[in-house]
Amino acid sequence: MTVHESVLNLEEHILEMRRHLHRHPELSCEERETTAYILRELRDIGIPVDTFEDITGCVAVIEGGKKGPVVMLRADIDALPITEASGVAFESENPGVMHACGHDCHTAMLLGAARVLWGIRESLPGTVRLLFQMGEEIGRKLEEYVKRGALTGVDAIFGMHVWPSMPTGTFNFEYGERMACSDRFTIQIHGTSAHGSAPHLGHDAVVAAAAAVMALQTIPSRQNNPLDSLVVTVGMMNGGTKQNILADHVELVGTVRAFNRALRNSMPERIRNVVENTVKSYGCTAECDYYFGPSPLINDDEDLVRIARGAAEKVLGDSAFRHTPKVTGAEDFSVYLESIPSVYGYLGIRNPEKGIACTNHHPAFVADEDVLVKGAEIYVRFAEDYLHEHAE
Numbered sequence: 001m002t003v004h005e006s007v008l009n010l011e012e013h014i015l016e017m018r019r020h021l022h023r024h025p026e027l028s029c030e031e032r033e034t035t036a037y038i039l040r041e042l043r044d045i046g047i048p049v050d051t052f053e054d055i056t057g058c059v060a061v062i063e064g065g066k067k068g069p070v071v072m073l074r075a076d077i078d079a080l081p082i083t084e085a086s087g088v089a090f091e092s093e094n095p096g097v098m099h100a101c102g103h104d105c106h107t108a109m110l111l112g113a114a115r116v117l118w119g120i121r122e123s124l125p126g127t128v129r130l131l132f133q134m135g136e137e138i139g140r141k142l143e144e145y146v147k148r149g150a151l152t153g154v155d156a157i158f159g160m161h162v163w164p165s166m167p168t169g170t171f172n173f174e175y176g177e178r179m180a181c182s183d184r185f186t187i188q189i190h191g192t193s194a195h196g197s198a199p200h201l202g203h204d205a206v207v208a209a210a211a212a213v214m215a216l217q218t219i220p221s222r223q224n225n226p227l228d229s230l231v232v233t234v235g236m237m238n239g240g241t242k243q244n245i246l247a248d249h250v251e252l253v254g255t256v257r258a259f260n261r262a263l264r265n266s267m268p269e270r271i272r273n274v275v276e277n278t279v280k281s282y283g284c285t286a287e288c289d290y291y292f293g294p295s296p297l298i299n300d301d302e303d304l305v306r307i308a309r310g311a312a313e314k315v316l317g318d319s320a321f322r323h324t325p326k327v328t329g330a331e332d333f334s335v336y337l338e339s340i341p342s343v344y345g346y347l348g349i350r351n352p353e354k355g356i357a358c359t360n361h362h363p364a365f366v367a368d369e370d371v372l373v374k375g376a377e378i379y380v381r382f383a384e385d386y387l388h389e390h391a392e
Contacts, residue, residue: 003384004315006116007377014372017041018108019090025079025097025104028135031056034077034107038132041111045118047130052148057134059150061127062117068126068391069155073113073379074333075106076136085363100365102162102349105372107132112376117383125391128383129154136332139182139293143335155390156304157342158382159333160375164359165324166348168368171316171378172324173308173345179297180229180257181264182330183290187212187252187275189239191284196244203283206239209250212286213237215278216254219270224263231257231328232271257328259296297334297344304343307389311381312345315374322348347375 001009026034035056042049042060050059057077084091084098092098099105110130117128131150135141145151166172189209194202213234220230232254239250256271258264268290275286299305309321324346336342350357351368358364 003116003120003380004377006119007112007373007380010112010115010376011373014108014112014376015369017111018104018369018372021104021107022088022099023090023093025092025094025099027081027097028078028138029056029141031077031134035132038077038107038111042114045115047114047118050150055134055144057132057145059132059145060114060130062114062121062124062130064124064126064128064387065122066125066391068124068387070127070129070153071383071386072129072131072151072154072157073110073383074131074133074157074159075110076103076133077107078103078135078137080137080361082361082363086366087364088366098363098365100362101137101360102365102367103136105162105349105367105375106160109372109375110379112373113379116376116380120384124384124387126387128387140332140335142332151336151340154340156386157336157340158304158308158379158386159342159344160347160378161331161344162349162367162371162375163324163346164350164357164365164367166322166346166350168348168351168371169316169374170320170322170348171312171345172322173299173305173312173343174324175299175302175305177259177296177298177326178344179326179331179334180231180259180328181296181334182293183256183264183267184293185254185256185268185271185291186289187271188287189250189252189279189284190286191246191248191282193248194246196246199246202246202248205247205250205284208279208282208284209237209239209252211282212252212275212278215274216271219274223270228260228263229258229328230263257330259298259326261296264296294330294332295334295338297331298337299343300337301341301343304341307385308343308345308382311385312378314381315377347371347378
C-alpha cells in the first residue's frame with residue numbers, strides 16, 4: 001500500500017480525532033485531557049512516547065530501520081479563551097474555550113501521520129520525532145521542551161498552520177520573512193500628586209503618559225527605516241485615583257512587532273530613551289521593562305523550504321503553491337529557528353462555498369475538513385523526503 005493510500009484509509013479517523021479535540025478544548029498549559037487523548041492514540045499504535053512530569057504535551061519517537069538524521073514534526077495543542085459561535089455540530093463543550101486557531105486540526109493531522117510513519121518505519125533512514133506542543137498561544141512555552149532535552153539531537157523541524165486567508169487545496173512554504181516577533185513592554189511613569197485645582201504643585205503622570213504614548217510613535221515613523229516593518233502599540237493605560245487629583249503613577253503596556261532581528265533587539269533601548277526623555281520634561285520619571293516574546297519567524301534555510309514545498313506539491317499538485325505576504329501576527333515556532341534548522345508554512349482552509357471564511361481567533365472560525373487528510377500526508381512526505389535526502 002502506498003503512503004497516499006495509507007493516509008486516505010485514515011481520513012475518517014482523522015476527522016473523528018479532530019472533532020473530539022474540538023469538543024474538548026483546553027487553554028494553554030492546561031492541556032491535560034488533550035495530552036491524555038494523544039497518548040492513548042499513540043500508544044494504541046505502539047509508538048513510544050516521552051511525557052513530562054510537570055508540563056503538558058508529549059514527544060513521540062519513531063525509529064527508522066536504518067541509522068540517519070533526526071527530523072521533528074510539530075503540532076500545537078492548545079485552545080483559546082473564546083466562546084464558540086461556529087454553529088458546527090461538534091461545538092466546544094467547555095464553556096468559554098474554543099479551538100479558534102486550528103490547533104485541533106494540526107494535532108489530528110499529526111496523529112494521522114504518526115500511524116502512517118509507524119507503518120513505514122523500516123524504510124526510514126533515520127528517526128522521526130513528533131512534538132505535540134503546549135502553550136503556543138502565550139509565547140515561548142516551547143522552551144520548556146528544550147530545557148528537558150526533547151530537541152537534543154534534532155537536525156531539522158517542520159511545522160505548518162491551517163490558514164483561512166488561503167483557499168482550500170493551496171499551500172505556502174516560502175523563503176524569507178513570514179511572521180513578526182511579538183514582544184511586550186511595560187512602562188511605569190511616576191509623578192507627584194496634587195489637587196486638580198492647583199496642578200502647578202504637582203507633576204501630572206497622566207499628562208506625561210499621554211505625551212509618552214504619542215512620542216513612542218516617532219520610533220516607527222522617524223527613527224526606523226520605512227522599508228523595515230515596525231509596529232509599536234500601547235494597548236493599556238492605567239492610572240489615577242479621582243477626577244480632581246493629579247495622578248502620581250500611570251502604567252503603560254504595549255507590544256512591538258518587527259521582522260528585522262537587529263531592529264527588534266534595539267527596541268528596549270529605543271523605548272527607554274524616548275519615554276524617559278519625554279516624561280522628564282513634565283517633571284516625571286519612568287521605568288521601562290521589555291519582554292522578548294516569540295522571535296520573528298523567518299524561513300532562512302533554502303534547502304528545507306525546497307523540501308517542504310516539494311512535499312506539499314506531491315500531495316496538492318504543482319499549481320497549488322500560493323504566494324502569501326508576511327504578516328505581523330506571531331508564532332512561537334520561530335523560537336526553534338534560533339537554534340535548529342526549521343521550516344514553517346501554511347495550508348489553505350478557506351472555502352466560501354461552504355461558508356468557511358472567518359479568520360483565526362474569531363468565535364465563528366471554521367476549518368474546511370477536506371484539508372486534514374492532505375495535511376497528514378504532507379507531514380509524512382516531508383519526513384520521508386528529508387530523511388532520504390540527508391541519510392549518510
